[in-house]
Amino acid sequence: DSGVTQTPKHLITATGQRVTLRCSPRSGDLSVYWYQQSLDQGLQFLIQYYNGEERAKGNILERFSAQQFPDLHSELNLSSLELGDSALYFCASSLWGTPMNEQFFGPGTRLTVL
């Protein structure tokens, strides 16, 4: 158990819908990262927050957005969902704001878009 929690574990929804994935980092960690793992794209970095501020942006679609709240939990919002958005979404946390520090990954949220 990494100490990072993600809810829900599984999510099944329809095309065009909007969903919110939630992540609680390890106690004391200030940075949260979001990754998408799909069969065709592999593991891709989406976005990073550090102490409430956006720190880095990767291959995140405009239909996706994220935020980190004052209690440091983070939410990833996915809207206008398409079949290709079906994937495993990971959240990871680290103490500081650079990925050279060890990132602790959550168990992931499996999103299925039908």
Add this chain to the structure above:
Amino acid sequence: AQTVTQSQPEMSVQEAETVTLSCTYDTSESDYYLFWYKQPPSRQMILVIRQEAYKQQNATENRFSVNFQKAAKSFSLKISDSQLGDAAMYFCAYFWKGGADGLTFGKGTHLIIQP
């Protein structure tokens, strides 16, 4: 853009034997980190080992060691005395210290341990 290539989609090894997983990367930068992550069937991503590009000495963590060849841009993972619990997907990852892109991952190698 940086790329990470793992040329072995799948590897198989007998229990207690040694196996080496390959990783090459493409970058024009000199100050970066390389990682190996393990993803068992539980899907949890676990850091196995980390190497800083400026350190000449290869990193070692118990049965796991790397062979870091900076000039060749190669970063292989050696697992000694393979155990059934080592069965997993292994991902090589890169991070440039001057960048803001998070980790760049390879496609992964599926490691099978034969009892």
